[in-house]
Amino acid sequence: MNWSRRLINPVIDKEFRLRMRSTRSMLSVLFYILALGTIAMGFIYLFLYLGNRGPQRFDPQVSQMMFYVLSFAQLVLIAFMAPALTAGVISSEREKQTLSMLLTTQQSSSTIVLSKLVSALSFMALIVLATLPVYSIVFLYGGISPKQLISVFLFYLFVMLLLGALGVMFSTLFKRTIVAIIVTYGVGLIIFLVTGLLYLFFMGIEQRNMYVTGQPPVAGTHSWVGYLLGLNPAGAMMSLFDSSFSKEAFLLYGGNLNSKAPIELWLEFVIVYSVVIVLALWIAIRNIRPVARRRKGEEPAEQLPQDHSTSENGV
Amino acid sequence: MIEIRNLSKRYGTFHALKDISLYIEKGTVFGFVGPNGAGKSTTMSILATLMLPTSGVAKVGGYDVTRHPKEVRKRIGYMPDFFGVYDQLKATEYLHFYGASYGIPRAEREQLIPQLLELVNLTDKADTYVDSLSRGMKQRLCLARCLVHDPEVLILDEPASGLDPRARIEMREILKELKQMGKTIIISSHILPELAEMVDEIGVIEHGEMVAQGKVSDIQNRLRVTKVIHIRTLERGEELAEKLRDEPLVTSVLTDNTGVHVHYSGDDVQQSELLRKVISWEIPIVSFQEAQSNLEDVFLEITKGGPRE
Numbered sequence: 001m002n003w004s005r006r007l008i009n010p011v012i013d014k015e016f017r018l019r020m021r022s023t024r025s026m027l028s029v030l031f032y033i034l035a036l037g038t039i040a041m042g043f044i045y046l047f048l049y050l051g052n053r054g055p056q057r058f059d060p061q062v063s064q065m066m067f068y069v070l071s072f073a074q075l076v077l078i079a080f081m082a083p084a085l086t087a088g089v090i091s092s093e094r095e096k097q098t099l100s101m102l103l104t105t106q107q108s109s110s111t112i113v114l115s116k117l118v119s120a121l122s123f124m125a126l127i128v129l130a131t132l133p134v135y136s137i138v139f140l141y142g143g144i145s146p147k148q149l150i151s152v153f154l155f156y157l158f159v160m161l162l163l164g165a166l167g168v169m170f171s172t173l174f175k176r177t178i179v180a181i182i183v184t185y186g187v188g189l190i191i192f193l194v195t196g197l198l199y200l201f202f203m204g205i206e207q208r209n210m211y212v213t214g215q216p217p218v219a220g221t222h223s224w225v226g227y228l229l230g231l232n233p234a235g236a237m238m239s240l241f242d243s244s245f246s247k248e249a250f251l252l253y254g255g256n257l258n259s260k261a262p263i264e265l266w267l268e269f270v271i272v273y274s275v276v277i278v279l280a281l282w283i284a285i286r287n288i289r290p291v292a293r294r295r296k297g298e299e300p301a302e303q304l305p306q307d308h309s310t311s312e313n314g315v
Numbered sequence: 316m317i318e319i320r321n322l323s324k325r326y327g328t329f330h331a332l333k334d335i336s337l338y339i340e341k342g343t344v345f346g347f348v349g350p351n352g353a354g355k356s357t358t359m360s361i362l363a364t365l366m367l368p369t370s371g372v373a374k375v376g377g378y379d380v381t382r383h384p385k386e387v388r389k390r391i392g393y394m395p396d397f398f399g400v401y402d403q404l405k406a407t408e409y410l411h412f413y414g415a416s417y418g419i420p421r422a423e424r425e426q427l428i429p430q431l432l433e434l435v436n437l438t439d440k441a442d443t444y445v446d447s448l449s450r451g452m453k454q455r456l457c458l459a460r461c462l463v464h465d466p467e468v469l470i471l472d473e474p475a476s477g478l479d480p481r482a483r484i485e486m487r488e489i490l491k492e493l494k495q496m497g498k499t500i501i502i503s504s505h506i507l508p509e510l511a512e513m514v515d516e517i518g519v520i521e522h523g524e525m526v527a528q529g530k531v532s533d534i535q536n537r538l539r540v541t542k543v544i545h546i547r548t549l550e551r552g553e554e555l556a557e558k559l560r561d562e563p564l565v566t567s568v569l570t571d572n573t574g575v576h577v578h579y580s581g582d583d584v585q586q587s588e589l590l591r592k593v594i595s596w597e598i599p600i601v602s603f604q605e606a607q608s609n610l611e612d613v614f615l616e617i618t619k620g621g622p623r624e
Contacts, residue, residue: 010415014401021403096399101460104363104393105416106385290367 011102011112015119029127032077036131039073040066044137060143067138068241071152074131075159075233078124079192082160083184085124086167088177089116090288095177109289113281117161117168124160128153151240155266159233162273163188169280172287195232199225199249226250226261230268239265316341316468316499317362322371324357324523331357333523334371339501341467344494344513346531347503349520355503356396358520359472362501363393375468389417392461396472396503400453402446406437409445409456410463417464424463431459435489451482458489469493471502487513543606544586547574549599558596562589576606 008016019025043066090113093099102112138144166187170180202225226249229235239245246261319337323330332354339345347355360366361373364384372379378386401409407428414424432438435455440448448456454474461469474490475483491513493500502514518528527534548555556568556575564581579586590603 010412013415014404014412017408018401018403096401097395097397098399098401100360100363100365100395101393101398101413101457102416103365104388104391105413106388106418106464107416290365 009107009111009115011107011115012119015116016122019119019123025123028081029130032081032127033130033134035077036070036074036134040070040134040137043069060141062143063138063141064143066141067135067144067148070135070138071237071241072234074128074156075237076192078128078156078159079163079188079233081124081127082163083167083181083188086117086120086164087171087180087184089120089168090171090284091174091177091180092171094175103289110285113168113172113284113288117164117281120167121157121160121164124164125157128156128160148241152237155237155240158270158273162191162277165277165280165284169284169287172284191231192233195228196234199228199232199235202228223250226265227263227268230263230265231272233269236266236269316343316376317345317501318372318374319358319362320372322358322361322373323369324354324361324366325369330523332361332368335520335523335525337518337525337528339499339516341499342497343515344490344500344502346514346517347501347520348517349503349526353520354523355520356472357523359393359470359501359503362387363391363395363470364388365393389464390466391468391470392464392466393470394457394461394472394474396476398457400445400448400456402444404445405442406432406445406448406456407441410459413460414463419464427463431462434462434492435459436485449482451478451485454478454482454486455489458486462493467499469498469500469502471500471504473504474502475504542579542586544577544579544589545574545602545604545606546577546593547601547604549601551598555593555596555598559593562592564589574602 047062047066090099093102135149163184167180167184170183170187171177174180174183203223206223206225226246229249230239235245235249239249243264246263246265249265250261317337317339319335322332322335322337324332335354335358337358347358349355357366361368362375362380364380364387367381374380375387376390378390380387401412404412410428410431411421411424414427415421419427429438429441432441435458437448437452437455437459440452445453445456458471458474461471471490475486478486490500490502494513514531516529517531517534519526519534546555552570552575556570559565559568559575559577564579564585566578566580568578569576579589581589586605593600593603
């Protein structure tokens, strides 16, 4: 009893209640699973009946492919879901005019921000876990280890945390939910798409430079461009499936095949975005309560610089 | 209990509050009057630790609102002028949530919440979803929410706005009860005229400046608000009006089909003498009544009939 009380603070308790009572939540789960299920069924149908060599056997290799497809589809679904679920957590309370009353309670800024994030994450985790039956089709045919499945789900959790932290941050920075959601999608687009495009763009330039100068890279070296792909969730996830993918990402055509990747892409992803998550949450916590921001004990002289830096980070 | 010294708030070039000072004793009911945008809500938000003053000091129970906001929050119950409710919660759950947010243990809340609901006459709505309550009920529920941690100070920003007359009366009765409980209350309200008998002091604020402040009666006297005495006679109304015009403290006399309206600047003793005199004239009088001179008049007098609402 005691631990649950400690774990479930009033804000989480309220968020859970509100979330699970709304029909919208139930519908979200339904449509999410429906979407992923359709993709899975569509994939099976395409492979079994529409292959160019007529109906085929569904062997482990194909089921592995299906696992990849499902995993990427789920990643895209998460990218769409996370901002919508998190970017409104603070601003919607402001719009519904409940925030001021919440802020005059004894709950600290960090409790409010983190509880709201945890509650949104829990709901997303519920949705993602609810798709496990769809994944079980893959296991029916084999080709995937449980370890891969677990690592992919942990990766999802991290991506949700990342988008969630950004969503909550923008939710405290912008007064209107719709603006916060749009900005979060914008940043999501940069993370998901722009990083990938930049990788392809710079890889092309590097590749061309190599042909022009005619100098193959020295053994053991790698192209810096690979780091760009480590910032992309899809690239990072691919490196989870296939450990040689990281190496290939850093490799130029004609490069030394024995050169090793300087860092696993998924590891780079986790490290870089952990910093982003911490920073985003810090900004959110500092911004939710204007008074707490300036509360510096007895030194009013300290107020100015710190205040200044916050507003710089904030906007 | 509440101390405000030289409080100012600026938004860019706009001065929302200019150098306001205020001292409110424990157990006082303080009425905050002023047109919209005068700075009432700003002052209350600063006291509720929701906003930072540009300069000056605001203290609640001896704690500075900017330096010890957590201590201040323990001592205040704040009701904003506009507020929402969590639609998917029941009335009791709503109070449980805020109670828990103030760190009140569950067992204590179980006892407290029925009492609070009784205080605001919502006992029969305990298991009703908040969104199906009427506006007046929501307002009362919000008041119960302010009381959940038994604060010494209540900061009520327009607690009766948008309520119908019946709901206003209910709200007033609850406030009276709270006054009896010894709470220090700051209240800004449309129904301030109706609250006249329970407000101890008022502060009139306009354009971010405190125009007048003190006991209701003092301010009324200081402003020399003339009373209007309404006299109804069976007959000889015109004669009465003529005679009254010669009285020294009578500033003007009007007659219409409802009777004689006398603008009178004397105090209560002089007024009673006037009554004796009027009776001695042997004009058949049905009633001799002082028309309600209330805070609204004071307010209009001070703010010179400026826009309100």
